[in-house]
Amino acid sequence: MAQIELEGIERVFHLGDTDVHALSHVSLGIEAGEYVAVMGPSGSGKSTLLNLLGLLDRPDSGHYRLEGRDVTTLSPDEQAQIRRERIGFVFQSFHLVPRLSAAENIALPLLLAGVPPRERDDKVRRALSDFGLDSRADHRPDQLSGGQRQRVAIARATIMAPALLLADEPTGNLDRATGRDVTRLLEALNAGGVTLIVVTHDPVMGARARRRLLMADGAIERDVVGSGGAPG
Amino acid sequence: MTSSDTLRFAWRAATAYRLRTGLMVLAMAIGVAAVVVLTALGDGARRYVVGEFSALGSNLVIVLPGRTQTGGVNAGSFITSTPRDLTLEDAAALLRAPQISLIAPLAVGNSEIAHGGRLREAMVVGTTADFIAVRKMGMAQGRFLPAEDLRRASSVAVIGATLRAELFGADSPVGRMVRIGDRRFRVIGVLAPAGQGLGMNSDEQVFVPVAAAQAMFNSNTLFRILAEARSRDRIPAAKTQILEILKTRHDGEEDVTLITQDAVLGTFDRILGALTLSVAGIAAISLCVAGILVMNVMLVAITQRTAEIGLLKALGATDHDIRMSFLAEAALLSLGGAAAGIALGHAGAWGLRLLYPVLPAWPPDWAVAAGIGTALATGLLFGVLPARRAASLDPVQALTRR
Numbered sequence A: 001m002a003q004i005e006l007e008g009i010e011r012v013f014h015l016g017d018t019d020v021h022a023l024s025h026v027s028l029g030i031e032a033g034e035y036v037a038v039m040g041p042s043g044s045g046k047s048t049l050l051n052l053l054g055l056l057d058r059p060d061s062g063h064y065r066l067e068g069r070d071v072t073t074l075s076p077d078e079q080a081q082i083r084r085e086r087i088g089f090v091f092q093s094f095h096l097v098p099r100l101s102a103a104e105n106i107a108l109p110l111l112l113a114g115v116p117p118r119e120r121d122d123k124v125r126r127a128l129s130d131f132g133l134d135s136r137a138d139h140r141p142d143q144l145s146g147g148q149r150q151r152v153a154i155a156r157a158t159i160m161a162p163a164l165l166l167a168d169e170p171t172g173n174l175d176r177a178t179g180r181d182v183t184r185l186l187e188a189l190n191a192g193g194v195t196l197i198v199v200t201h202d203p204v205m206g207a208r209a210r211r212r213l214l215m216a217d218g219a220i221e222r223d224v225v226g227s228g229g230a231p232g
Numbered sequence B: 001m002t003s004s005d006t007l008r009f010a011w012r013a014a015t016a017y018r019l020r021t022g023l024m025v026l027a028m029a030i031g032v033a034a035v036v037v038l039t040a041l042g043d044g045a046r047r048y049v050v051g052e053f054s055a056l057g058s059n060l061v062i063v064l065p066g067r068t069q070t071g072g073v074n075a076g077s078f079i080t081s082t083p084r085d086l087t088l089e090d091a092a093a094l095l096r097a098p099q100i101s102l103i104a105p106l107a108v109g110n111s112e113i114a115h116g117g118r119l120r121e122a123m124v125v126g127t128t129a130d131f132i133a134v135r136k137m138g139m140a141q142g143r144f145l146p147a148e149d150l151r152r153a154s155s156v157a158v159i160g161a162t163l164r165a166e167l168f169g170a171d172s173p174v175g176r177m178v179r180i181g182d183r184r185f186r187v188i189g190v191l192a193p194a195g196q197g198l199g200m201n202s203d204e205q206v207f208v209p210v211a212a213a214q215a216m217f218n219s220n221t222l223f224r225i226l227a228e229a230r231s232r233d234r235i236p237a238a239k240t241q242i243l244e245i246l247k248t249r250h251d252g253e254e255d256v257t258l259i260t261q262d263a264v265l266g267t268f269d270r271i272l273g274a275l276t277l278s279v280a281g282i283a284a285i286s287l288c289v290a291g292i293l294v295m296n297v298m299l300v301a302i303t304q305r306t307a308e309i310g311l312l313k314a315l316g317a318t319d320h321d322i323r324m325s326f327l328a329e330a331a332l333l334s335l336g337g338a339a340a341g342i343a344l345g346h347a348g349a350w351g352l353r354l355l356y357p358v359l360p361a362w363p364p365d366w367a368v369a370a371g372i373g374t375a376l377a378t379g380l381l382f383g384v385l386p387a388r389r390a391a392s393l394d395p396v397q398a399l400t401r402r
Helices: A046-053 A076-086 A102-112 A117-130 A146-158 A176-191 A203-208 B003-016 B018-057 B088-094 B161-168 B210-217 B232-249 B261-304 B306-314 B319-355 B365-391 B395-400
Strands: A004-015 A018-030 A035-039 A061-066 A087-090 A164-168 A195-199 A211-216 A219-225 B060-065 B100-115 B118-127 B139-142 B156-159 B177-180 B183-191 B205-209 B224-229 B256-260
Touching (some): A018 A219, A035 A046, A046 A195, A046 A211, A076 A087, A076 B319, A102 A117, A102 B003, A117 A146, A146 A176, A164 A176, A176 A195, A176 A203, B003 B319, B018 B319, B018 B365, B060 B232, B088 B100, B088 B224, B100 B161, B100 B210, B118 B161, B118 B210, B156 B161, B156 B177, B161 B183, B205 B210, B224 B232, B306 B319, B306 B395, B319 B365
Parallel strands (some): A035 A211, B118 B205, B156 B183
Antiparallel strands (some): A004 A018, A211 A219, B060 B224, B060 B256, B139 B183, B156 B205, B177 B183
16 A cells, blocks of 8 residues: 555636646555655646645545545644644745744644653754754854755754655755755655655656656646666 | 744744734834823813712711702692701710711801900811710810710810901910800810811811800700711711611601712712723724724734645644734733833823822723723734634745735
């Protein structure tokens, strides 16, 4: 049984009088530990697919089974719990809370999960040193470089040890060198066992993934399993 | 999310936007301070009036002979009933009432008082030693009438301030003899000037033992009996006991009238209490305005932090978590405002007391509690709508908007 199973997923947006089929007849299986790049032109439905996989959006029809459990029928609170415990998000624009320090941003998921402060501090300290952010713990986002911000965001996404890491253009706001560092960081996490799904425009980054989903007009046009350039 | 984390998160949010939080707290503080200062003013005025009345002897019950009735003609009106006079024995009997601490019988008449060739018409008041305590008067010189048996007619007198000036000029009257009517009395004290009270000016009166006055006027009746209840609360009980005792002594007939200052005082108390409440109500309107401001500020905060709300949802925050954190923020803003308002209000009340030292302008405890309560309630009430709106945001749209 695959970790992620999508079956006949439909997602329609109503814009004025016209219906836009953001996703149509999407069926897909992704195994645990896979490294998947979702590629395609703007408006091809790749972000919608990612939001759906991250339980931020609901399909109009079809079934989504995550780790064997049909999650489309769950209540909003149950979905929130799955997001909290099983899914990590990395965004193009980092989405750090500007008034909180790096350490506090990383601690947010633990806070939401109700982890006691002592345990929280231990985990955050370990994450800071794992991601090379020791000296930046008390810095606010506006005092960090782009690469550092994305590292904080990745540390936050992985602090709950999720099974699934969803990244939406994680290198889109970074220069080439920092982008490469962030890509390596994500790939290292994938090597550690986390399923990594990346939405990207960047063909270089896409080419590194072992599996590429090429989307057009809300459907998966091609599902390419290649060797990829990722280590391990 | 645990409640302490929710509070800390809200605290960080409230303190991160200093100007907004400062203005918000100021608005709330002005509302609460208005409640505190205005109720201090109203309650101070009430306490001032009550205090002035107490100085006259607010526990006083005045017993008059005869029944004054208001009402129409009834069968009883045609049966002539001559009221019995009040006697010294009646007065002595009243002391047995447990709710009465002091009594002062009054026998009153007009006579002339003379000393060293100066002669003057004066009201002679026959009473007892407790009179000065019942009327809460003070002595300017010497002492008041001695405590002795009611029937003993010692030849001692205490004179009012005006009489002293008119009869003795600059001399000390204590120990000197005066003639009142055809009897001679030794002056043992002078009352401190007190002014008008109960329709009599004590400055122009001369006080002698009640038995001496009765002998002088050849009568054995009393003009009035002043009785003091043990406290203001016990006045009704004291009145009942007085009526019972006198009824028994007067062959079962209720032929006396009781007057209390408490009735007048109670009216003033109620009027000023209502006034205090109404100014508190007016001040509470400013609290409502502050509440609407809380709502506006929170709505703006949600617009500013849309992306953050989307992020929190992506990180697994439930709608409940988000609602609670915004509500906690509104509550913190309101509480901060209330605390600042109480401080401001107390400072204002202090200023009032400096300005008008006679006015005990202390904000009543209930007003302080009501101020905090209303601030918190309005803050929460007006925080609910924004908090619900935040919780209902669609995470996908919230994340893409910035």
